[in-house]
Amino acid sequence: MSKIHTILEVKDLRVAYAGSGERVQAVNGLSFGVQEGECLGLVGETGAGKTTVALSVMGLLPERTSRIESGEIIFEGRDLLQCKKKEMQAIRGEKISMIFQDPMTSLNPVLTIGEQILEGLELHNEEKKSREELIARVHEMLELVGIPAARYHEYPHQFSGGMKQRVVIAMALACSPKLLIADEPTTALDVTIQAQVLDMMSQLRERLGMTMILITHDLGIVAEKCDTVATVYAGEIIEFGTVEDIFSGEAHHPYTKGLFDALPSLVSTERRLKSIEGLMPDPTDLPAGCKFHPRCPRCKPICREREPEPVQISQSHMIKCFLYAQGEEEMGSR
Numbered sequence: 001m002s003k004i005h006t007i008l009e010v011k012d013l014r015v016a017y018a019g020s021g022e023r024v025q026a027v028n029g030l031s032f033g034v035q036e037g038e039c040l041g042l043v044g045e046t047g048a049g050k051t052t053v054a055l056s057v058m059g060l061l062p063e064r065t066s067r068i069e070s071g072e073i074i075f076e077g078r079d080l081l082q083c084k085k086k087e088m089q090a091i092r093g094e095k096i097s098m099i100f101q102d103p104m105t106s107l108n109p110v111l112t113i114g115e116q117i118l119e120g121l122e123l124h125n126e127e128k129k130s131r132e133e134l135i136a137r138v139h140e141m142l143e144l145v146g147i148p149a150a151r152y153h154e155y156p157h158q159f160s161g162g163m164k165q166r167v168v169i170a171m172a173l174a175c176s177p178k179l180l181i182a183d184e185p186t187t188a189l190d191v192t193i194q195a196q197v198l199d200m201m202s203q204l205r206e207r208l209g210m211t212m213i214l215i216t217h218d219l220g221i222v223a224e225k226c227d228t229v230a231t232v233y234a235g236e237i238i239e240f241g242t243v244e245d246i247f248s249g250e251a252h253h254p255y256t257k258g259l260f261d262a263l264p265s266l267v268s269t270e271r272r273l274k275s276i277e278g279l280m281p282d283p284t285d286l287p288a289g290c291k292f293h294p295r296c297p298r299c300k301p302i303c304r305e306r307e308p309e310p311v312q313i314s315q316s317h318m319i320k321c322f323l324y325a326q327g328e329e330e331m332g333s334r
Contacts, residue, residue, distance in 0.1 A: 005036040007211050008057070008179060013071035015052050015061065015235075022284045026052045028235035028291075030071075034179070034228075039205065039212040041226035043219060043259065047280045049235035050215045051101070054181045057213075058098050059088040075179070094124040097172035098181040103164040107156040113167045114138050114152030117174050124175050141170040145200060162193035169201065176208055183215045198225060219263060223247050228316075231256045234281050234291035241317035251313045253321050254296045290322070298323060 015027040027049045034040045042050045055061045057073055059080060073080040075096065080088065100106045108116055114135070121134045129137075139149035145166040156164060165185065172180060182201065186194040202225055205212055214226060222229055222243070229246045231239040231253060239246070239253040246256065258276040278295040281287055287294055293303040302322055311324040 006033045007036040007076060008034040008213075009072075009074040010053070010057070011072040011074070013053065013056060013073065014069040015049075015056055015066060016069055017066050019065055024283045025286055026066075026235055026283060027056070028286070030232070030235060030237055032230050032237055032240060034211055034213060036178075036211055037209060038227040039214055039225055041222035041229045042213060042215045042232055043217065043222055043229060044232035045217070045280055047283070048232040050232050051183055052235075053232075054098060054183050054213065054215060057181065058092055058096060059083070060092075060098075090124070093120050093177070094175040095177055096179045096181070097175070097177040099165075099168055099172050099183060099185045101184040101187055103161060103168045106168050107164060109156055112153050112155055113147075113159070114142070117141060117167070117171050120171060120174050137174065138170075141174050142167075144173070144204065145170045162189050162197065165189060165193075165197055166200070169197070169204075173204060173208065173210075177210065179211045179213070180205070181213045181215070184217070185214075186216075186218075186221075201225075219259060231259070234283070234286060236291065236320065238292065238320045239318065241313075245314065245317035249313070249317060251317070251319060251324060253292075253319050254298050254323070255292050258295075 010033070011031050013027050013030045014025075017024040017026055030049070030053060032040070042053070044050060052061070052066075056068060057075075057080065061068070068081060071081070075091070080091070083091065107113065117138045118134055121137055125134065135152075138152060142149050142152065147163060147166055147170070151158075156167070159167065169185070185201065186197055189197060198221060201212075204210070214222070216222060226243055228242055229240070230237045231246075233255050239256045241249070246252075252260070255276070258274070261274040262276065264273060276295055277297075281291055281294065287304075289305050290296070290299075290303045290308055293299045296303065300322065306322075308320050308322045308325060310318050310320045312318055313324060
């Protein structure tokens with residue numbers, strides 16, 4: 001039996017943005033690990049800090065306005081935060097790739113889609129392959145994502161939204177990375193094309209043996225495609241577990257439960273959707289104690305005063321909430 005290998009480990013990551021004299025606390029002590037070959041889903045509302053985490057791993061945070069204040073990002077035993085620019089350029093694309101959120105703005109409008117895929121292959125051409133060999137690889141990648149190789153010389157404006165997303169995926173997979181980060185990869189697509197793209201990504205993941213981090217708002221996608229799930233709120237992971245823990249277990253963080261309550265039911269047409277009261281906290285002025293307490297229907301005085309510690313519900317399931325903390329009589333009942 002092969003030993004489970006952690007390919008990526010993020011430890012106590014803290015990221016802040018500066019602008020207009022204010023400090024935006026985007027990521028606040030976030031930690032997680034991804035095992036080789038698995039798919040981790042990062043879920044949460046817009047503004048939770050999910051994309052900032054992805055950009056931190058990729059080394060693509062804006063230099064002038066962002067700052068990684070503390071933490072480690074360990075990829076295959078190496079801290080990416082200690083790597084120099086040239087070292088990250090060698091890792092980015094070849095070892096770790098990212099599918100960005102909007103395919104409409106992720107492609108250069110004045111370059112053919114073939115040349116854009118070819119660019120990454122030329123950058124990471126350690127084997128000194130000829131241009132003809134690299135172009136053949138581009139043709140292979142286009143066919144792999146369902147685009148005829150004959151469209152190599154066409155421009156992005158000649159493709160639909162779904163086909164553009166396929167091009168972006170081909171770009172991300174061209175160098176056969178070990179880790180793929182997909183940031184809302186189907187946001188701009190209709191439901192039918194969304195399903196096709198997700199199925200294609202799953203097939204490619206199995207075929208290439210990739211590890212994946214999937215950032216999404218859609219819990220249905222998470223249930224179908226992911227192995228583990230992390231609920232992100234105000235730059236923190238407040239619940240982490242396997243898909244079975246999150247979707248079948250009884251214990252949940254009130255925020256995770258709120259996300260489930262906001263989903264439409266396929267069984268009952270009478271159940272009304274419930275929204276989570278209030279808005280995400282202002283990242284320039286985060287509340288004391290539990291960051292979710294201003295919106296939490298089960299908030300108690302201690303939630304306003306102290307930040308909860310992570311509680312292990314099981315070996316694979318963690319919840320950061322006083323509802324499950326031992327020794328707090330007021331919080332002890334579930």
